[in-house]
Amino acid sequence: MKFLLRKCIVCGEYTFKEVCPYCGGNVRIPHPSRFSIEDRVGKWRRQQKREFYMKRETSRGT
Numbered sequence: 001m002k003f004l005l006r007k008c009i010v011c012g013e014y015t016f017k018e019v020c021p022y023c024g025g026n027v028r029i030p031h032p033s034r035f036s037i038e039d040r041v042g043k044w045r046r047q048q049k050r051e052f053y054m055k056r057e058t059s060r061g062t
């Protein structure tokens with residue numbers, strides 16, 4: 001399990017828990033590293049999709 005440092009949106013305290021242990025408020029990851037990962041996966045998936053269609057096109061052509 002990967003521990004990400006989160007920040008409480010209510011009191012601003014940093015925690016590794018999914019709920020703030022200080023005030024019980026919601027927490028979020030302060031730096032959105034999630035977006036870069038999604039972009040990387042999206043790029044990879046687009047590439048896979050393109051390869052899939054290219055293979056289909058070639059198999060259909062013969």
Ligand SMILES: [Zn+2]
Nearest residue numbers: 008011020023
């Ligand atoms: Zn809090």
